[in-house]
Amino acid sequence: MGQRKSYLDFIKENGRSVSELNSGSLEKALSVKDTFVCLELLRDSKIPVYGGDILSEQDGKLIYAYQLWGDGYHYLNWSCDKEFGENEDEFIDRSYEVAKNFVVTAAKTANEISESCYIVLVI
Numbered sequence: 001m002g003q004r005k006s007y008l009d010f011i012k013e014n015g016r017s018v019s020e021l022n023s024g025s026l027e028k029a030l031s032v033k034d035t036f037v038c039l040e041l042l043r044d045s046k047i048p049v050y051g052g053d054i055l056s057e058q059d060g061k062l063i064y065a066y067q068l069w070g071d072g073y074h075y076l077n078w079s080c081d082k083e084f085g086e087n088e089d090e091f092i093d094r095s096y097e098v099a100k101n102f103v104v105t106a107a108k109t110a111n112e113i114s115e116s117c118y119i120v121l122v123i
Contacts, residue, residue, distance in 0.1 A: 007041040010034070018120060021055070021062045029055050029062055029118035032107040038121060039099055047123055048092045049099040051079035054106045055118040062118060065106070069115060076109065078102045079122075 014037075015028025030038060042049060054065040054076040066074040080098045082091040103119055110117035 007038060007045060007047070010038060010041060016062065016118065018055075018062060021064070027120050029120050032103060032110075032117055032119065035103050035119040035121065036100075039096060039103070042121075042123060043092070043096045046089075046092055048082075048088075048095040049080060049121055049123055050095065051077070051122040052099060052102060053077050053120040053122070055120060056110065057116040057118070065110070065115070065117070069109075069113060073109065076102065076106045 011028045011030065014034045015030050018025045018027040018029055039049065054073075055062045056065040056068045057063065058068050065076060066072075078098065080095045082088075083094075086094070099121065106119065107117050
């Protein structure tokens with residue numbers, strides 16, 4: 001439970017509220033650097049990552065990246081479900097690797113087009 005609390009404390013302190021994009025949302029968007037910290041906290045706590053949304057910033061406000069960058073970037077959002085026959089530990093490890101790969105790709109893409117990049121993890 002201590003690790004989970006660390007994760008929750010971290011996103012509370014470092015995350016940016018998504019409520020400006022989705023009214024009433026409790027989700028937090030994280031910088032790429034902070035996302036990698038959270039992924040480690042989640043992995044250590046044995047909490048799977050079910051997916052993520054990539055956001056950017058326009059005029060100081062968060063926006064879904066594909067809305068700003070173009071529909072061709074919708075693929076950067078991802079999901080990860082448990083596969084048939086996969087045990088919980090295998091799923092957690094795979095979900096972490098999938099998330100890490102998508103975050104790396106999103107960050108690289110944002111850098112190439114000179115845009116900001118924020119990640120909302122779905123846990």
